[in-house]
Amino acid sequence: MGKADIYEVAKAAGVSISTVSRAFTRPDLVSDKTRRKVLDIADKLDFNISRSATALKSGRTNRVALLMNEEITSWFNTQTFAGIESMMHPAGYDISLFQHIDTEQNRREFFTDLPIRRNVDAVFVASFAIDPHETEQLKRLHVPIIGINTPSVDGFDATVSIDDERGMYTATQHLINLGHKHIVYPCSEAALLNSSIDARTRGFIRACQDGEHKHELNWQVLSVPRGPAFADSALSALLALDEFPDAICCQMDMMAIPLVLKLERYGHRTPRDYSIVGFDDSPYADTINLTTMRQDPYAMGRTAAGKALKLIDGKELDTPHEVVEAQLVPRGTDMPFGDVE
Amino acid sequence: MGKADIYEVAKAAGVSISTVSRAFTRPDLVSDKTRRKVLDIADKLDFNISRSATALKSGRTNRVALLMNEEITSWFNTQTFAGIESMMHPAGYDISLFQHIDTEQNRREFFTDLPIRRNVDAVFVASFAIDPHETEQLKRLHVPIIGINTPSVDGFDATVSIDDERGMYTATQHLINLGHKHIVYPCSEAALLNSSIDARTRGFIRACQDGEHKHELNWQVLSVPRGPAFADSALSALLALDEFPDAICCQMDMMAIPLVLKLERYGHRTPRDYSIVGFDDSPYADTINLTTMRQDPYAMGRTAAGKALKLIDGKELDTPHEVVEAQLVPRGTDMPFGDVE
């Protein structure tokens, strides 16, 4: 009872180990009666095919790597992970997670040692800037490399990305179209490592520059240090302004949500006193009725995983590189400038 | 270049494959010069030890299973996962995730097929009720079984759990001590599968029953269907009450936070009009200044993983079963009954 190997099962079933193996992995090649008997005995003996042995024999690892910025606990990372997992797990793959590839030291270590070399069937790179040298290193793994929200498609076999720049352009334009004249973009500095954040800032700036041609516009990027208190820093910076803006455009909901809640304590209420839009449509955005740009990292994870599975199988991709658009979700934190509630 | 096996490395380095192997896994058994040379050549040839082969040879899988209720995307599950990962990854283990072991069908499938049999070195069971038959099935895996927030320690080699019942007792008592007379406990039905929720409800009820002996008390459990709209259901149920309560005790922050935000739209403001306490100290609890019971699933994950690693190594645990207490985090949503802001 317990710990039986394939030989014991074969003996108990009166068949060869080949047949036991086939009963599990090629059921169609085994007669119904034999297969049933084998599986039955295997169950009694607590036997199962060893993934390690299968992996060794097949030359596949049944494992993929996922590299991410920061912690998996952020909304974006969790959703991405869950999306990838939802495709890869049923396909028999485990995900080997490498977090915090966002510090100089971790990056160097990872890309020098390349601990995943020969040990994964594909690599996902989620949402961070990666330089050409690092891409070269990944190529030495000789496995498919799939990017999610990477700043460029260079060196990637497949990518799926949101158009952050355009998304934020849309959000900003929305505020400008509502007639707002004084727009502030509170922005936590994450510049070097998170491509999404940079792209969004560029989108805001471009929309404002375009808008200036048609309307008078007073806009600014309000940069605050990153870290756990970035929202409070942004709050202080906003309150320290000579004149409070009539619109706030946020790089992400995690900035917008605290601002909406805390500005109220200082007498600034949305949409009565100012409009605000977020980005992500992350948890509680709906609860506080935040107008925001929706992106769906879970779906992006699934798309990326689908591409990975095809590439692992040696198939060609019809569209290796996909770009998705963020969608404006109009809710209750924006109003035409000058209107009264 | 690329895809070299251990023989090529051995040849290029002028040593045997044994020495190559040792250079990686037993560096102390190889002379400095030889080791350096081998590792250098291995790097040039993009070689690395195969985990599959190591696993097969050693009899270990370097993989653990994590079974969870629902999606990994919930706050509790993500934190738990991240905690386990933070210990297991550096120790060389991948986590094979099994989500949604909370439907009758998924459970039956999982515990019948036992897909992890012979394929993991340990199993974590996170936060759900598991019956004796299922525990028996897990035992057939002949690997350590570690529970996180399981309703009982029976059948587990180790557990780490929060005392939900006592935590909620404390929260409720806190409200009673503030002098509140009319306390409602909005509760989403998750009864059968989530042991924590049940225990918390019991804690609330017991605290109220104890409190009744000393004060007059009007308390009730307000049960609403589970699902994505549970907070809105609770909101409706609260507003439909003949008399609005002066205190609300919530099974979790995800109930409390929407209630605080939405009740305000109906003129009920905390702490002016009512006190409310949550449970978890999850994201935005601090932002809205919610008084709540803090638990730390990340730390529980780490503790559980530490136990798992010892058990995998065949060591005995000093304290296989640990219970931690939730801590009251006093913030701004509670006030002595009758006080004016």
Added chain:
DNA sequence: TTGAAAGCGCTACCAA
């Protein structure tokens, strides 16, 4: 300190 060789548990080829 190093090398030779057996064998971990399986899959897949070939033969029956």
Added chain:
DNA sequence: TTGGTAGCGCTTTCAA
């Protein structure tokens, strides 16, 4: 449909 068998890439005795 089934069985025999080589070999996947490594680790680990044992011997040198």
